[in-house]
Each structure stands twice: as structure tokens, then as C-alpha cells.
Amino acid sequence: MPHDPTPGDNRVALRADCAACAGLCCVAPAFARSSDFPVDKPAGTACHNLLDDFRCGIHDRLRGKGYAGCTVFDCFGAGQQVVQVTFGGRDWRTDPEIATSMFAAFEVLRPVHELRWYLAESLATPAAAPLHHDARALLAETERIAALAPGALAAVDVAAHRATVNEVLLGVGERVRAASPGPRPNRRGADLVGARLGGADLRGANLRGALLIGADLRGADLRSAELIGADLRGADLSGADLSTSLFLTNFQVHGARGDAATRLPSVLDRPAHWPVTSTPRPASPDRRRRRPTGPSL
Numbered sequence: 001m002p003h004d005p006t007p008g009d010n011r012v013a014l015r016a017d018c019a020a021c022a023g024l025c026c027v028a029p030a031f032a033r034s035s036d037f038p039v040d041k042p043a044g045t046a047c048h049n050l051l052d053d054f055r056c057g058i059h060d061r062l063r064g065k066g067y068a069g070c071t072v073f074d075c076f077g078a079g080q081q082v083v084q085v086t087f088g089g090r091d092w093r094t095d096p097e098i099a100t101s102m103f104a105a106f107e108v109l110r111p112v113h114e115l116r117w118y119l120a121e122s123l124a125t126p127a128a129a130p131l132h133h134d135a136r137a138l139l140a141e142t143e144r145i146a147a148l149a150p151g152a153l154a155a156v157d158v159a160a161h162r163a164t165v166n167e168v169l170l171g172v173g174e175r176v177r178a179a180s181p182g183p184r185p186n187r188r189g190a191d192l193v194g195a196r197l198g199g200a201d202l203r204g205a206n207l208r209g210a211l212l213i214g215a216d217l218r219g220a221d222l223r224s225a226e227l228i229g230a231d232l233r234g235a236d237l238s239g240a241d242l243s244t245s246l247f248l249t250n251f252q253v254h255g256a257r258g259d260a261a262t263r264l265p266s267v268l269d270r271p272a273h274w275p276v277t278s279t280p281r282p283a284s285p286d287r288r289r290r291r292p293t294g295p296s297l
């Protein structure tokens with residue numbers, strides 16, 4: 001899909017560039033046999049589907065082969081950072097002696113790059129302008145960390161840096177939600193598994209860390225809703241408007257369901273497994289009441 005990001009939105013540079021990586025997400029992490037992966041794979045061991053040129057041998061059949069987890073993963077550009085910057089273009093196959101430290105660097109930089117993503121989004125959000133000075137300083141510090149040598153990376157306290165960044169992100173969320181004309185419900189961390197939220201007006205909602213697994217969000221209005229850490233696995237976003245949702249990632253979107261009518265922020269990818277057609281909207285409220293299947297707001 002074409003991308004038309006907000007001018008100055010530096011999240012574009014944090015999109016995964018697999019051609020500049022060395023298959024790190026297919027080697028460094030461990031996989032546990034589950035609905036996301038059909039096999040167990042130890043950390044630091046190459047997936048048996050990884051080709052010699054670091055492409056995936058089943059890229060166009062991942063879901064059919066049981067590798068749905070691979071279609072969801074997003075490194076936020078950490079892969080190309082490790083290979084091209086941290087290790088200057090070397091790779092673990094050509095230089096096996098760097099494999100261990102390369103995989104360790106990837107595990108550190110992936111969450112660091114996620115923070116870069118949120119800070120870049122904050123800086124591209126006009127409602128957060130009073131916090132742009134702080135966000136800019138934290139982004140500079142995060143970029144400094146991302147440029148460290150392998151040995152220094154190993155000593156980074158990612159949790160502490162995340163806590164510092166989170167203070168600013170909380171403020172950004174408050175400002176964005178306060179500027180929303182919507183009802184702004186506060187469901188931070190709420191258990192909304194299987195919730196019936198079809199057609200709901202969730203503009204400006206605080207859904208930080210909310211469990212929305214399998215929720216019916218068809219046709220819901222999630223503009224200016226804060227979604228950092230929200231679990232959207234299996235949620236139905238068909239026809240939903242997330243065009244200005246805050247802190248939404250490819251990782252979340254690709255784990256959800258949607259259709260051609262789902263509106264996403266322009267910087268995100270539209271999942272290839274979503275249908276290219278629109279699906280019917282939720283039933284009327286009366287009919288929904290006769291089919292209780294989960295909590296509502």
C-alpha cells in the first residue's frame with residue numbers, strides 16, 4: 001500500500017527494511033510451539049525456513065503454514081540498525097564469531113527502537129507541542145543509545161530508559177485525548193476481552209494496556225484513542241476508524257482482523273491477510289443485546 005505519512009514524521013525511517021537486515025528476527029528470538037508457530041525454536045538458532053540470502057522461503061504462505069506470529073512481528077527498524085550500524089554491514093553467517101553479540105544487540109535494540117517510534121510519533125503530533133522539547137531530548141538520548149557499540153549496548157538499562165520515556169508518553173496521551181471532541185472513556189488496562197464494542201464512539205479513549213483480545217470493534221470510532229500496549233489480537237477492526245489513533249503499531253494491527261474499510265494511520269502497513277472488500281457492519285444495538293458474548297464499555 002502507498003504511504004502518505006505526516007510531513008516530518010520520522011517513523012518512516014523506523015519501518016523494517018528486511019533487505020538491509022540479516023534475518024535477525026528469524027534467528028535471535030526463541031519460538032514456542034503455539035497458534036503462532038508450528039515448531040519450537042531455541043534462541044540464536046536459524047528458522048529452518050530462512051534461506052541463504054536471508055529471505056523467508058515461505059513468505060507468501062506464512063499463515064497457511066502456521067507461522068502467523070511472523071506476520072505480526074515488527075522490529076521497528078532494529079534489524080537494519082544492528083546489521084548496518086552496530087556491526088557495519090557484517091552478518092552472522094559470514095562472520096560466525098559475531099553471532100552471539102549480534103543477536104544480543106538485536107534483543108536490546110528492538111525495545112529501544114520501539115521507544116524511538118513512540119517519541120517520533122509524539123513529535124509528529126501537534127496536540128503534544130508543549131511536550132516536544134522533552135520528547136526531542138529523549139529521542140536524542142534514545143538515538144545515542146541505538147548507536148552504541150555492542151559492548152556498551154549490553155550494559156544499557158532498557159527498563160529504566162523506558163520508564164523515563166513513558167513519563168513523556170503519558171503526557172502526550174493526556175494532551176491528545178483532552179483535545180478530542182469525543183466521550184474520552186478511561187479504560188486503561190481494562191479487561192475487554194471479547195467486548196461488544198461494534199459501532200462504539202471511542203474517540204479520545206484511554207485504552208492504554210487494555211485487553212481487547214477478540215473484541216468486536218467493527219465500525220468503532222477510535223480517533224485520538226490511545227492504544228499503547230493494548231492487546232488487539234483477534235479483535236475485529238472491520239470498518240473501524242483508527243486513522244488518528246495514538247501509539248498504534250504494526251505489531252498490534254497485524255494481530256487484529258480488519259477489512260478494506262478499516263482506516264489506519266498512513267504510516268502503518270495494511271495487513272496482507274485482511275480482505276480487500278468490506279464486511280457487514282455490526283447488527284443493530286437491539287439485536288446485539290440478544291446475543292451477549294462479552295463485556296461492553
Ligand code: SF4
Nearest residue numbers: 026047049050056070
Ligand atoms: S517462517 Fe520465515 S519469517 Fe518466520 S522465522 Fe522462519 S524464515 Fe523468518
